[in-house]
Amino acid sequence: TAGDVAVPVDTKRGRVPTNPERSWEPERVQLMAQGLQLREHGYRTDHGILYFAGSKTRVEVPFAPELEARTLRLLDEARAAATATLLPDPLEDSPKCNGCSLSGICLPDETLALRQVPPVPEADGHAAVRRLYPAREDALPLYVQEQGAKVGKRGEVLVVSKGEEELGRAKLKDVSQLVLLGNVSVSAQTIQLLCEASIPVVHLSRGHWFYGVTQGITLRNAYDRAAQFRAASDPSRTLPFARAIVAAKGANQRTLLLRNASPRADTEVAEMATLLRKVEHLPDLGALLGIEGAIAAKYFSRFAAMLRPRDFDAEWDFRSRNRRPPRDPVNALLSFGYAMLAKECTVALLSEGLDPWWGLFHQPRHGRPALALDLMEEFRPVVVDSAVLTAINTGMVSTGDFVRSKAACVLNERGRKAFIRAYEARLDQLVTHPLFDYRCSWRSVIRLQARLLARWLRGDVPAYVGMTTR
Ligand code: SF4
Structure with a gap:
């Protein structure tokens, strides 16, 4: 800044793109959004800088009226998406989905395939659906059925013991659910750890009746x-x-x-x-x-x-x-x-x-x-x-x-x-x-x-x- 003039600078890890604008649209929009915030706080700003660390290059981005209008429109869309009760439509066959951390939740290809009637195109036999989540889950249920056993914790490790004897242990990251059969107790600290890690505790009676689940507070959805x-x-x-x-x-x-x-x-x-x-x-x-x-x-x-x-x-x-x-x-x-x-x-x-x-x-x-x-x-x-x-x-x-x-x-x-x-x-x-x-x-x-x-x-x-x- 110099007086009431400000120039936002955004650092990118990669190299300068080789397109005519020497930057990608999301990068320019982010910079423009920062410019709009600065203006809201009383600064004058008519351009920003993208610094590409990979090629040690600065690219000047003018805050043209078209970029400002596009940024405001995208902000409106983002606000509408945040308050919507329906998910936005998934992208169609987009390479972006391959690396997206939400793909297992979003299920873009499955959702689009199910919107077809009938769901599977008969002409080619199958919808071209990509599996964007792991074929198998890494974490597995931990079953404890030793009567009188107790489940405690040491750091991020669950420890099953009976009296003085340790019966087994499992790292928290490897456990998808803790399943207790009959008379097995869990310490209060372990319950707290499991709730915080969103790992449910499932209760089955000795007669194998499934009678309850203990889980953290889930207010989502x-x-x-x-x-x-x-x-x-x-x-x-x-x-x-x-x-x-x-x-x-x-x-x-x-x-x-x-x-x-x-x-x-x-x-x-x-x-x-x-x-x-x-x-x-x-x-x-x-x-x-x-x-x-x-x-x-x-x-x-x-x-x-x-x-x-x-x-x-x-x-x-x-x-x-x-x-x-x-x-x-x-x-x-x-x-x-x-x-x-x-x-x-x-x-x-x-x-x-x-x-x-x-x-x-x-x-x-x-x-x-x-x-x-x-x-x-x-x-x-x-x-x-x-x-x-x-x-x-x-x-x-x-x-x-x-x-x-x-x-x-x-x-x-x-x-x-x-x-x-x-x-x-x-x-x-x-x-x-x-x-x-x-x-x-x-x-x-x-x-x-x-x-x-x-x-x-x-x-x-x-x-x-x-x-x-x-
Ligand atoms: S998987 Fe990710 S990138 Fe693809 S549509 Fe869903 S949210 Fe968007």
């Missing part, structure tokens, strides 16, 4: 929750959503049977196809519940045909689905797996700012994560049932891994550990996304579907499309 509640009371939105998830769940159940029990289950597979064709035409949620039950009955009537336990034992006999409490080993595995999936979906919805307890297909009921139950429908067969088949058919779990009483059958500690391994391995497995044609883990697909559900609730995409496997 209030508009998404408002959109969720509006959609939940609007039949023109609940019905297509329910059709999508019933169809996806049924299709995935049918695919699993087809892959693992053909030709023995061919009759049921054909009957399921007939029922699935009706889903699109059903008039209300009650009718959809009915057909969902009918498809599930066909599926579970042949579930046993997919079981090939190494330790052949009458205990593996599976007749039908029973629960609360499960009464045989296969049902015990299914129930535990569904509880784990419910917590996975609850955490995914919470991180999107949605309310897991307010469903669109499953009706809200005290203590029931209804939206998580909605989201998990399409994943039940392909994540949990598939993990149960692997655990039994490869001998990871044996009939000695259960505790039985007259009324119930639950996994013991060894069985739980073995099944958690099978379940986590399944979540980590890569799958080709049928709409976007890229590979990512099942865990990522659950996150993706939760994010796309939020998009649909907000009105960014015209439909929620369930995830189906081929």
